[in-house]
Amino acid sequence: MTEFELIARIGQLFAGVPRNDFEEPGDDCTVLGIGGSESLLFTADLLTEGIHFLRNTTPPYELGRKALAVNLSDVAAMGGRSVATLLSVALPPDVSDEWTEAFLRGYRDLSAEEGVMLAGGDTTSSRHDITVNVTVVGRAADHCIKRRSDARAGDAIVVAGPLGASGAGLCDLLAGNLDTPNARIHNAPAAQTAEGLWLGERTEVHAMTDLSDGLASDLRHIAEQSHVGATVDLERIPIAPGSDLVTALTGGEDYKLLFTAAPEALPALCRAFESRFGRPLYPIGTVTEAEDDTIVWLDRGRRVETDWRGYEHNA
Ligand SMILES: Nc1ncnc2c1ncn2[C@@H]1O[C@H](COP(=O)(O)OP(=O)(O)O)[C@@H](O)[C@H]1O
Ligand SMILES: Cc1ncc(C[n+]2csc(CCOP(=O)(O)OP(=O)(O)O)c2C)c(N)n1
Ligand SMILES: [Mg+2]
Known part of the structure; x- marks a missing residue:
């Protein structure tokens, strides 16, 4: 299955599962109205070595910034403001502490520039490749949301x-x-x-x-x-x-x-x-x-x- 075929299949398979007040998925972010004419926005994007970047062409500091930026972009595309992120990383044994430190500094610097807090995440090992997944939570006034x-x-x-x-x-x-x-x-x-x-x-x-x-x-x-x-x-x-x-x-x-x-x-x-x-x-x-x-x-x-x-x- 291609990426878009799989996303369509997920839509079909999960159609009958309760949405608990969340809007239909399928946009840059999913929207949850929280009252007071405001909504929360949720988005996730994953970067994996070999597909999204090569270790010898994307320095770790830049990768840290990019992993966050591509997600902030989805909240911006809804007309919202990013407020918090979850950062999950799978790191293989040949990644040095210096690499990890520089990656985190990149992610931290852009978080500080954009005023976005790191609220949590997950850390695991991997056999060979680096994988980074970021989830961003945003907020928007309902009348500003662009679909x-x-x-x-x-x-x-x-x-x-x-x-x-x-x-x-x-x-x-x-x-x-x-x-x-x-x-x-x-x-x-x-x-x-x-x-x-x-x-x-x-x-x-x-x-x-x-x-x-x-x-x-x-x-x-x-x-x-x-x-x-x-x-x-x-x-x-x-x-x-x-x-x-x-x-x-x-x-x-x-x-x-x-x-x-x-x-x-x-x-x-x-x-x-x-x-x-x-x-x-x-x-x-x-x-x-x-x-x-x-x-x-x-x-x-x-x-x-x-x-x-x-x-x-x-x-
Ligand atoms: N594995 C998945 N499970 C549930 N929803 C998914 C999955 N992958 C993608 N989606 C949803 O499909 C839509 C299209 O995804 P994508 O093309 O990756 O959007 P974007 O370019 O905004 O990241 C989005 O609403 C996204 O949340
Ligand atoms: C080594 C390498 N090969 C190819 C690309 C090009 N590339 C990889 S993913 C992608 C599209 C965007 O990534 P995707 O995971 O589809 O993000 P989303 O649309 O979900 O935001 C492009 C152009 C790259 N960045 N690095
Ligand atoms: Mg995506």
Whole structure:
């Protein structure tokens, strides 16, 4: 089974099990209303050696930051604020104390910068590989929560930063170039935490997610869950320096926010974002009425037939 087939199967198998007031799973975080117009958000992401990182290309300090950042990104994508984490590690015998110390310092420094407490976790041995799992708990005012399922036909599709740096950085690392700007971004990506909170407050922002697998996959998740289609203008995709269009669409791990917004409010939203963050938003397309989550890619108005896909485990 591929990653997405397994997730769908889990959804079917557990459909009849009580949800105890939790919303239906399937978004960047699962939502539990706690009264007072507030909700808790829960998300988990695991990094495992050989699949998510190589020991000789990702230094431990950066890995500690990345393990936390990829989870903070999921809370930001819901419009929430991360408050606490659980950190679980499986470490093989050939990992040195220095490695572990540097990993923890990376995780600690980003926790301190983001004001997130470490509330617990688990520590085990492993036979060969390093595995790190992080669970983050966030909070959000109910009216700020952004779901993948809220895109509306006619919405603008917007990304909150350039894409493709991480994929280009992975190529650099695999070629032995460990100290390029994109390699550094790949090893320690920044989550758009302040941007997610700010976009959460804006009622003209409808659906939101973060770009972990690549635009080609993650936009499809919004389309599927909102029962809409999308048209994307390829010439409007913001490509990070040193990257290229296909890497920007399929490379993954950019952790930029992807959202849809009411078109009439878009110019003011873009101006306000730029004045708040000093960086632009990038409108790249339009949500369409196609109910079968069709994504149409246009190159200067001409339809491009492609089978672009983002990253999928066991595909
Ligand atoms: N093993 C699992 N058990 C239960 N739910 C899962 C499992 N793996 C993934 N999910 C859920 O499936 C959805 C999609 O997962 P994923 O693509 O990993 O999301 P993300 O990119 O936000 O991490 C999420 O809502 C996630 O919580
Ligand atoms: C050694 C190595 N090979 C390949 C990759 C690329 N890669 C691994 S996982 C992944 C996608 C994101 O990871 P995933 O576990 O799917 O995160 P999620 O979507 O659940 O947030 C990518 C692009 C990598 N980071 N390192
Ligand atoms: Mg995940």
